[in-house]
Amino acid sequence: MKTEKVAEYIIGWLKEYAENAKVKGFVVGVSGGIDSAVTSTLCAKTGFPTLCVEMPIHQAKSQVTRAQNHIKQLKEHFKNVSDVCVDLTSTFEDFKNVVPTASSSPKVDLSLANTRARLRMTTLYYLAGLHGYLVAGTGNKVEDFGVGFYTKYGDGGVDLSPIADLMKSEVYDLAAFLKVPNSIQNAQPTDGLFGDSRTDEDQIGASYDELEWAMNMQGKDKTESDFSGREQEVFKIYSKLNSINQHKMLPIPICEIPKELN
Incomplete structure (x- = not known):
């Protein structure tokens, strides 16, 4: 892959799409993972306002720290980047308290994990509507079109997908080129939806x-x-x-x- 050319192409594609859609910028959920780090950096490089959103739900401290460090680095290099943290932990707990209990069901953990992703999608679209932005997706080709490793109408609910034609290894190549923090490049990929230490590889x-x-x-x-x-x-x-x-x-x-x- 011609990494620099691919980065330039995606940035140009994002700019053209935003201009044609007559929107003001992008909103990206930043998790501390490689995909959201690359996506948010590419959006920042368009020059359009880019809102990075943290949405912790009982999140591991290491994930939060990586996300915060990445956002800090972006803001140091790009004046068009802003950020907000929306802690959805209490919202998630309120949801659990009002839905029918199904503690005996083997699918309850997966259902609640998908609920986390859908609460985040709702938050991103609230902020996008508030500012006139587009929600930029963070899925890669393996996740989106290979194994379907994402939540339908959760992290799969987006306006456009800038890295969905890239294999995971190509996302890592872009991350190195874009100088994404090493802590993110070296971290084990995880969706962070279960509130424990399981990785994507553990699940798949x-x-x-x-x-x-x-x-x-x-x-x-x-x-x-x-x-x-x-x-x-x-x-x-x-x-x-x-x-x-x-x-x-x-x-x-x-x-x-x-x-x-x-």
Whole structure:
């Protein structure tokens, strides 16, 4: 990848989109992770006002610190960057107190994790509406179109996706070029939605390097039987997630009424 040229292209694309949409700037949820750091930096480099939003919900201190350090660095280099912290912990707890309890359900933790992401999406759109900004998504190609590792109408609810055509390894290349803090570049990727130390790899069962490999193999029409050992295991993990998460990647199905019934 021609990293510098790709960065210039994305920045130009963001500027053109904002100008055509006649909006004033961008809002980005900053988590302390690599994707949001790269996205917010690219938005900042457009010269348009860029609002970085922290939205902790029982967040690990290390994640909060990384996010704050990144925002501080951005503000030192870009006068168009501002920030706000919206602590959603009490909102999340209030939500848990009013919805039906389902402590016996094995899916309750996942449902609550997705709720965190959707509370954050609601917050970003509130701020975007307030300022006349666009919500910039932070998903990469592996997450968005490979394994569907995001929350529908949570972190998947955005106005535009500047890095969604980049593999995770390419996001890391951009991060190095953009001088994203080393603490973020070296951190284990995590969605931080469960309030514990589990990483993305813990949840998925494969690393992003492995998932990229599987995504490339699928593009070459390979099947599970073409591999053995760990490669076969990874390809199976990728194929399963790619299949069951198609509902996130495809347009919402519409029940089209036959003409003879109109």
